[in-house]
Amino acid sequence: xxxxxxxxxxxxxxxxxxxxxxxxxxxxxxxxxxxxxxxxxxxxxxxxxxxxxxxxxxxxxxxxxxxxxxxxxxxxxxxxxxxxxxxxxxxxxxxxxxxxxxxxxxxxxxxxxxxxxxxxxxxxxxxxxxxxxxxxxxxxxxxxxxxxxxxxxxxxxxxxxxxxxxxxxxxxxxxxxxxxxxxxxxx
Amino acid sequence: xxxxxxxxxxxxxxxxxxxxxxxxxxxxxxxxxxxxxxxxxxxxxxxxxxxxxxxxxxxxxxxxxxxxxxxxxxxxxxxxxxxxxxxxxxxxxxxxxxxxxxxxxxxxxxxxxxxxxxxxxxxxxxxxxxxxxxxxxxxxxxxxxxxxxxxxxxxxxxxxxxxxxxxxxxxxxxxxxxxxxxxxxxx
Numbered sequence: 001x002x003x004x005x006x007x008x009x010x011x012x013x014x015x016x017x018x019x020x021x022x023x024x025x026x027x028x029x030x031x032x033x034x035x036x037x038x039x040x041x042x043x044x045x046x047x048x049x050x051x052x053x054x055x056x057x058x059x060x061x062x063x064x065x066x067x068x069x070x071x072x073x074x075x076x077x078x079x080x081x082x083x084x085x086x087x088x089x090x091x092x093x094x095x096x097x098x099x100x101x102x103x104x105x106x107x108x109x110x111x112x113x114x115x116x117x118x119x120x121x122x123x124x125x126x127x128x129x130x131x132x133x134x135x136x137x138x139x140x141x142x143x144x145x146x147x148x149x150x151x152x153x154x155x156x157x158x159x160x161x162x163x164x165x166x167x168x169x170x171x172x173x174x175x176x177x178x179x180x181x182x183x184x185x186x187x
Numbered sequence: 188x189x190x191x192x193x194x195x196x197x198x199x200x201x202x203x204x205x206x207x208x209x210x211x212x213x214x215x216x217x218x219x220x221x222x223x224x225x226x227x228x229x230x231x232x233x234x235x236x237x238x239x240x241x242x243x244x245x246x247x248x249x250x251x252x253x254x255x256x257x258x259x260x261x262x263x264x265x266x267x268x269x270x271x272x273x274x275x276x277x278x279x280x281x282x283x284x285x286x287x288x289x290x291x292x293x294x295x296x297x298x299x300x301x302x303x304x305x306x307x308x309x310x311x312x313x314x315x316x317x318x319x320x321x322x323x324x325x326x327x328x329x330x331x332x333x334x335x336x337x338x339x340x341x342x343x344x345x346x347x348x349x350x351x352x353x354x355x356x357x358x359x360x361x362x363x364x365x366x367x368x369x370x371x372x373x374x
Contacts, residue, residue: 007227007228008227008228008229008230009228009229009262009263010228010262010263013261013262014261014262014314017261017262017314018314018315018316021310021311021314021316022311022316025309025311025316025317028309028310028311028314028316029307029308029309029310030307030308030309030310031305031306031307031308032269032271032272032275032305032306032308032324033272033275033303033304033305033306034272034275034276034279034303034304035279035301035302035303035304036276036279036280036283036301036302036303036304037299037300037301038283038286038287038297038299038300038301040194040195041194041195041196041197041284041287042195042196042284042287042288043195043284044279044280044283044284044300046275046276046279046280048268048272048275048276051258051269051272053260053310054260058258058260060258060265060268061259061265064254064267064268064272066253066268066273066276066280067251068276068277068280068281068284069284070284071238071245071247072248073240073241073245074200074201074204075196075197075200075201075204076196076197078247078248080251080280081235081247081251081253082219083276083277083278083280083281083284083354083355084219084277084281084354084355084358085219085220085221085235085238085251085277086253086273086274086276086277086280086355087273087274087277087355087358088219088220088221088233088235089221089223089233089235089253089255089270089273090255090270090271090272090273090274090276090277091270091365092221092222092223092231092233093223093231093233093253093255093267093270093273094255094270094271095367096223096225096231097228097229097230097231097255097256097257097270099225100225100228100229101229110225111374112224112225112372112374113224113225113231114222114223114224114225115222115223116220116221116222116223117220117221117222117223118218118219118220119218119219119220120216120217120218121216121217121218121219121354122212122215122216122217123208123215123216123217123240124208124212124215125354125357126352126353126354127201127204127205127208127215128205128352129205129208129209129212129215130212134357134361135352135353135354135356135357136354136355136356136357136358136361136363137219137354137358137363138363138364139363139364139365139366140363140364140365140366141365141366141368142365142366142367142368143367143368143369143370144367144368144369144370145370145372146369146370146371146372147371147372147373147374148371150371151371152369152371155369155371156369159367159369163367165313165315165322166313166322167270167271167308167312167313167322167323167324168270168271168273168274168323169322169323169365170312170321170322170323171271171274171323171324171359172358172359172363172365173362173363173364173365174321174323174362175360175361175362176323176324176325176326176327176359176360177325177326177327177360178278178326178327178328178329178356178359178360179326179327179328179329180282180329180330180331180346180347180350181328181329181330181331182330182331182333182339182342182343182346183330183331183332183333184333184334184335184337184338184339184342185299185332185333185334186334187298187299187334
């Protein structure tokens with residue numbers, strides 16, 4: 001029965017990759033990259049092009065660019081999503097890709113998956129009004145609506161497994177070290 | 188001299204907003220939202236449209252959509268950036284917008300700002316090979332190259348202040364609670 005399930009995920013290839021990397025753990029070390037160029041005001045454009053992994057450089061099929069800005073209510077021009085909305089997009093897409101992969105592995109046919117995310121933030125943090133208020137989200141709620149050939153319980157287990165293996169869920173819920181270097185240039 | 192500096196950030200409006208929110212802290216409570224729809228395999232599309240803040244609903248000038256996918260080396264179709272690259276874009280754009288805002292407030296004219304980000308990740312985590320390896324980034328390096336009318340020291344101070352007030356820097360470097368709810372639907 002599982003053979004008839006097709007969520008578009010090549011689980012066989014992923015399991016083979018896991019076996020290959022188990023034997024060659026150095027190849028599992030990846031570096032993901034982004035280059036962000038300031039445009040004007042709070043508007044920037046981030047380019048995503050290549051990455052390193054499996055011991056070599058790779059190019060994406062095409063370059064991906066992301067505009068970011070602040071909204072008009074903060075006297076900006078709203079030329080792109082806010083940076084904090086980009087984080088929600090990263091979290092949503094990571095959990096969703098995980099749901100599809102786990103469903104394929106468990107022989108569950110998906111018909112539709114939609115994740116709605118809400119991140120609450122008290123702007124007294126970033127505006128420096130109250131130093132007890134953090135800058136980032138105080139809470140993120142994710143609501144999945146999933147239509148699939150499975151029980152509510154099995155669908156919940158799918159999502160739980162996706163959380164357990166999600167890179168972005170880990171980045172958001174646990175601390176990640178960020179180091180920053182600054183160079184003055186003349187262009 | 189500061190009056191002649193123009194980085195395209197309306198600092199006056201931001202300082203007024205801070206004073207207004209200091210008197211009405213309820214209005215500082217924001218909710219940012221994203222809706223992610225599964226396409227096929229690991230490919231999804233996230234829509235960003237409206238948000239809540241200053242006590243009311245707001246729409247962005249236009250809807251923003253973000254494609255996400257996994258690359259071809261994982262047997263996916265590379266229809267978009269990876270979710271972890273989206274997080275880099277969020278971090279890069281947040282710090283960059285902060286640099287522009289702080290520079291404006293300090294009367295420093297920027298000529299160019301570029302941030303290169305590198306996030307290292309050991310895929311033994313997400314592939315479930317080694318449970319001691321985390322799923323997310325083990326380290327993110329940010330390198331700013333900034334051309335501005337200021338000394339290296341003042342430019343470093345700009346970036347440090349941007350980090351101090353950055354929402355995404357806080358989200359990545361500190362733990363954020365994420366709750367997940369799952370509903371089975373029939374579509």
